[in-house]
Amino acid sequence: MLSYLVQRIVLLAATFLAITVIGFTITRLAPGDPVELYFSGGLAGGDTGVSTDRLKNVERAKEALRKQLGLDRPLYVQYGIWLGDILTGDLGTSFKDGRPVWDKILERLPLTITLNAMSILLTFAIAIPLGILSAVRTGSLADQVTTVGAFMLYSLPSFWVGTLIIIFLCGGDYFAWFPSAGVRSIDFDPSWPWYQRLGDYLHHLAAPLFVTTYGTFAYLSRVLRASMLEVKSQDYIRTARAKGLPERTVILKHVLRNSIIPIVTNIGLLLPALIGGSVIIETIFSLPGLGYLGYESILQRDYPTVLAIFSAGSALALIGILISDLLLVAVDPRISFASRPA
Amino acid sequence: MSARAPQSQRYGARVWRTFRHTQRAIVSLYIVGVLAVLALSADFIANDKPHYLSVRGESYFPVLLEYGVGLGVRSWPAELRNVDFYELAREADTAIWPPIPYSSTRVDIRSQPFKAPSSAHWLGTDHLGRDIAAGMLHGTRVSLTIGLVVVLIQATIGIALGALAGFYGGWIDLVISRFIEIMLGIPTFFLLLTVAAVFPPSIYLIMIILGLTGWTGIARYVRSEFLRVRALDFVEAARSLGGSDLRVMGRHVLPNSLAPVLVSMSFGVASAILSESALSFLGIGVPAHIVTWGSILSAARTNTFAWWLAVFPGAAIFLTVTVYNLIGDGLRDALDPKTALALEARGTEAAPVLQTPAVETA
Numbered sequence: 001m002l003s004y005l006v007q008r009i010v011l012l013a014a015t016f017l018a019i020t021v022i023g024f025t026i027t028r029l030a031p032g033d034p035v036e037l038y039f040s041g042g043l044a045g046g047d048t049g050v051s052t053d054r055l056k057n058v059e060r061a062k063e064a065l066r067k068q069l070g071l072d073r074p075l076y077v078q079y080g081i082w083l084g085d086i087l088t089g090d091l092g093t094s095f096k097d098g099r100p101v102w103d104k105i106l107e108r109l110p111l112t113i114t115l116n117a118m119s120i121l122l123t124f125a126i127a128i129p130l131g132i133l134s135a136v137r138t139g140s141l142a143d144q145v146t147t148v149g150a151f152m153l154y155s156l157p158s159f160w161v162g163t164l165i166i167i168f169l170c171g172g173d174y175f176a177w178f179p180s181a182g183v184r185s186i187d188f189d190p191s192w193p194w195y196q197r198l199g200d201y202l203h204h205l206a207a208p209l210f211v212t213t214y215g216t217f218a219y220l221s222r223v224l225r226a227s228m229l230e231v232k233s234q235d236y237i238r239t240a241r242a243k244g245l246p247e248r249t250v251i252l253k254h255v256l257r258n259s260i261i262p263i264v265t266n267i268g269l270l271l272p273a274l275i276g277g278s279v280i281i282e283t284i285f286s287l288p289g290l291g292y293l294g295y296e297s298i299l300q301r302d303y304p305t306v307l308a309i310f311s312a313g314s315a316l317a318l319i320g321i322l323i324s325d326l327l328l329v330a331v332d333p334r335i336s337f338a339s340r341p342a
Numbered sequence: 343m344s345a346r347a348p349q350s351q352r353y354g355a356r357v358w359r360t361f362r363h364t365q366r367a368i369v370s371l372y373i374v375g376v377l378a379v380l381a382l383s384a385d386f387i388a389n390d391k392p393h394y395l396s397v398r399g400e401s402y403f404p405v406l407l408e409y410g411v412g413l414g415v416r417s418w419p420a421e422l423r424n425v426d427f428y429e430l431a432r433e434a435d436t437a438i439w440p441p442i443p444y445s446s447t448r449v450d451i452r453s454q455p456f457k458a459p460s461s462a463h464w465l466g467t468d469h470l471g472r473d474i475a476a477g478m479l480h481g482t483r484v485s486l487t488i489g490l491v492v493v494l495i496q497a498t499i500g501i502a503l504g505a506l507a508g509f510y511g512g513w514i515d516l517v518i519s520r521f522i523e524i525m526l527g528i529p530t531f532f533l534l535l536t537v538a539a540v541f542p543p544s545i546y547l548i549m550i551i552l553g554l555t556g557w558t559g560i561a562r563y564v565r566s567e568f569l570r571v572r573a574l575d576f577v578e579a580a581r582s583l584g585g586s587d588l589r590v591m592g593r594h595v596l597p598n599s600l601a602p603v604l605v606s607m608s609f610g611v612a613s614a615i616l617s618e619s620a621l622s623f624l625g626i627g628v629p630a631h632i633v634t635w636g637s638i639l640s641a642a643r644t645n646t647f648a649w650w651l652a653v654f655p656g657a658a659i660f661l662t663v664t665v666y667n668l669i670g671d672g673l674r675d676a677l678d679p680k681t682a683l684a685l686e687a688r689g690t691e692a693a694p695v696l697q698t699p700a701v702e703t704a
Contacts, residue, residue: 027540155660167642
């Protein structure tokens with residue numbers, strides 16, 4: 001077991017390195033010199049106009065900056081330096097405001113994690129009962145409604161649903177049920193009792209949470225239903241019924257447990273979609289999370305930040321794949337570590 | 343060497359027969375057909391030039407003429423150059439206009455921006471006063487083209503790499519499988535955003551990136567199919583008859599492995615359309631003058647009173663994505679011997695078994 005784990009982690013590390021090489025190359029080969037950007041007011045804004053007599057100084061300063069950022073070295077040396085920095089926990093400095101990228105990410109991360117953790121919990125809380133209901137009463141009205149409903153739900157583009165919610169439910173000309181931006185009300189007061197603060201927070205997160213969640217729970221409930229139907233037709237289920245077990249036990253113990261495998265593998269595969277999904281949802285609802293930071297950084301060509309988020313995203317994806325493999329072994333004793341292709 | 347043709351025809355016919363029993367998929371197929379017709383005839387339905395114009399004793403067919411000019415076989419007559427057809431039509435004897443007398447890019451000066459749907463503008467106008475109905479039609483063209491081109495790129499790469507890996511196995515398989523794993527670990531949508539944002543906006547660039555990043559599913563399918571099929575007797579027979587590797591792969595293994603690829607391709611179209619719309623929605627990638635469903639929807643983000651900018655393009659994206667997903671679903675049911683038998687026996691719809699539909703940003 002341990003050797004399998006070590007082997008997997010080594011392979012993952014190699015894959016991660018390859019991905020960072022791709023990300024690094026793209027951001028460095030992209031048109032638009034960061035130094036030019038830096039001087040055209042990208043960094044710290046402010047001093048944009050430069051008079052002609054200062055131009056020579058500017059050229060010299062640009063050269064110095066290029067050297068300071070290491071941009072005058074060959075690409076592979078730059079990559080080596082970047083990798084060394086990453087491994088020692090230094091993600092570099094933002095081109096935009098000169099702040100350490102770590103700080104920028106750390107202040108945005110909690111919101112994204114909260115949103116996604118709540119979304120995953122909610123997904124399972126809804127998908128599992130719905131899938132069971134649908135599979136137990138195959139062909140019933142409830143099953144048909146959930147089948148059609150689920151199909152519609154996961155074909156609904158989240159950016160459309162998000163926009164519709166903003167237009168129709170978040171102020172505007174129609175209903176004002178939810179706030180349209182941010183995580184705090186304008187009249188937020190830190191002296192509010194905790195339940196009022198929590199309520200305010202949840203009120204702001206409700207709409208984004210719904211948009212993040214509906215597609216995945218619709219999808220997962222279908223996966224569970226299909227898997228349960230397959231298990232239900234197995235001989236050992238007939239045996240369980242024949243020996244007089246109550247239906248409840250048969251479903252919850254015998255069917256459900258054996259049907260859970262595809263759900264488990266999907267947990268890991270949900271993770272990589274989170275970064276991309278966060279970009280869209282946080283942008284729609286103006287939530288100061290990691291996805292919104294990524295979107296802003298891309299627009300501002302803040303490459304160190306973009307590269308850091310890109311790497312974090314791929315690390316998350318790879319860890320997701322590993323987790324789902326490990327969970328698979330944990331829930332299904334028939335699958336052994338040794339026989340699985342690494 | 344067409345010994346296998348009759349059998350694969352029978353197989354194809356059986357799959358088609360089962361597919362036809364899946365009502366949802368058939369209806370979806372019709373809808374795709376309608377969308378394709380709309381996309382092809384967009385210029386004839388919505389155009390800021392009349393179909394027929396008779397002015398000062400001369401007859402013109404400006405819409406057709408535009409095609410001729412586009413192909414380089416005709417040129418605009420001097421009297422029609424830089425002419426405003428709306429003005430010209432006023433002094434014309436007869437002018438036959440398309441049902442929607444605006445083009446997708448035309449800024450209607452007579453109308454204000456942000457007009458709600460009315461008889462003049464069926465689906466309203468956007469922030470520049472462009473007609474949304476015309477924009478929707480043009481968007482259909484963009485979306486369907488993107489879906490098709492992207493999936494063709496994905497299928498080419500996926501089939502080629504998957505076939506190589508599955509057919510030869512060994513170190514080739516190892517290298518390609520590692521490569522697939524690398525691709526799976528890339529946060530695709532974020533990569534897409536980055537590349538689309540830093541390079542000059544272009545619809546072709548979007549197609550290429552989507553094509554280059556989305557082939558892993560097809561490659562994995564083809565690889566496992568090749569692994570399975572290459573050990574079968576008929577492949578051995580073709581080999582012993584002296585067929586070259588390429589011939590064995592192309593003529594014997596591939597046709598027997600292609601069916602699941604069609605399922606992936608159908609989902610792939612849906613997913614490509616979704617990704618392009620999401621990019622345009624974020625205002626990245628597609629040049630500002632090109633109107634797409636996503637770009638119309640994007641205008642609704644900042645102008646929350648203009649509900650028509652959100653409702654119509656979003657519904658179009660939803661419809662298109664749904665029908666492609668349904669087609670993929672129906673195909674998979676038809677190809678799966680278990681559900682296929684049940685379908686034929688009952689002649690009704692089987693409950694869809696969902697595997698890999700287009701899930702956004704995955």
